[in-house]
Amino acid sequence: MKRRDFLAALSVLPASRVLAARPASGGAMPTEQDIKPYREVATVERYVTRKLNLAFIAFDCPVSRTFFSAIKRWGDTLPPPWKMQIVPAITQDLGSVVANRTWRTVSTLPGANSAAFATALFDLVQGQGLALDNPATYRQALMAAGINAQAFGVAFQKFERADFRDAVDAMMTFKVDAVPSLAIGGRFVITPDHTGENPEQFIGLANAMMSGVLRGMI
Numbered sequence: 001m002k003r004r005d006f007l008a009a010l011s012v013l014p015a016s017r018v019l020a021a022r023p024a025s026g027g028a029m030p031t032e033q034d035i036k037p038y039r040e041v042a043t044v045e046r047y048v049t050r051k052l053n054l055a056f057i058a059f060d061c062p063v064s065r066t067f068f069s070a071i072k073r074w075g076d077t078l079p080p081p082w083k084m085q086i087v088p089a090i091t092q093d094l095g096s097v098v099a100n101r102t103w104r105t106v107s108t109l110p111g112a113n114s115a116a117f118a119t120a121l122f123d124l125v126q127g128q129g130l131a132l133d134n135p136a137t138y139r140q141a142l143m144a145a146g147i148n149a150q151a152f153g154v155a156f157q158k159f160e161r162a163d164f165r166d167a168v169d170a171m172m173t174f175k176v177d178a179v180p181s182l183a184i185g186g187r188f189v190i191t192p193d194h195t196g197e198n199p200e201q202f203i204g205l206a207n208a209m210m211s212g213v214l215r216g217m218i
Contacts (some may be wrong), residue, residue, distance in 0.1 A: 037205055039189040044173055047186035053084040053210075054183040055175050059099050060132060063192055064180045065122040070199035071180060072115055074206055079214070089179050092169050095132025100167055105156045112147045133152035138169050158171035182206055 047054070055071050059062040075084025086107065088100040099121075107114045120141040122129045130137040142149055170176075174183040181191045184200075188209050195201040 006149065030117050037194045038179070039175070040187060040207060041174055042187075043185040043213065047183070051081045051083065053078070053185070054081065054170055054174065055084055055086045056089050056171065056174075056179050056181040056183070057086060058089050058096065058179045059103075059118075059121050060095070060125050062126060062178050063197055066127055066197070067192065067199050067202060068118055068122065068131045069115070070203050071182065072118070077209070082210070082214075086126070087167050087170060089171060089176065091171050093133075097164070098163065099132050101156070102161050104163055105152060105159060106142075106147065107144075108151060109147065109155050112152075114143035117141050117147060184209045188213075 053075065055075060056070070057068060058064075064162050071084075072086070075086070080138050086103065088096065088099050102116070103114075106112050106117050121137070124137050124140055125132055128173060129188070130140070139149065140150055174189050175183070176189070178191045179191065181189055183189050184206065189203070190205055190209065192198075192202055195205050
């Protein structure tokens with residue numbers, strides 16, 4: 001899946017909230033938002049209060065695969081109490097739903113190597129062509145990451161519908177129209193569109209945005 005192909009599947013969201021493709025700029029004068037190296041939404045207080053940044057990805061997106069390690073490292077090194085949650089984007093495609101539930105389970109499983117799991121899953125889906133809606137894909141990723149399948153299964157069954165709603169609500173709240181996207185400080189959204197598809201430049205922008213949030217400068 002290319003970065004924007006998943007937009008066609010967003011009919012899982014309420015019709016009035018389905019994201020529209022960006023219009024071509026043509027000869028129109030650029031707006032202030034076009035010039036800024038980020039998008040801005042109305043401040044979402046629940047994320048500010050929780051000191052929570054969000055990273056939206058898709059395991060069948062090549063750019064998500066390229067950026068994942070850099071994004072994960074960035075999230076792991078945020079100054080406390082700030083933290084980051086990785087959110088696999090949910091569309092009407094069953095594979096995206098299974099991927100979201102599986103990732104959320106793995107990422108909250110004590111002792112699980114979530115980074116190794118993600119690396120394996122990216123390879124299985126994009127390198128070997130396995131499907132995201134196939135349970136065998138996840139069994140292989142769990143095995144590759146050394147995650148106990150029984151412990152995973154128990155945790156997987158505890159997943160709540162509210163977790164899906166939270167993910168979809170976050171996508172709508174931050175108007176996610178591409179993956180990967182990084183929502184910072186409950187207000188700002190950046191994507192590789194703002195930096196070019198270079199992970200180092202992307203993380204540089206993320207650092208600058210986070211620094212501004214911490215200093216109250218933006």
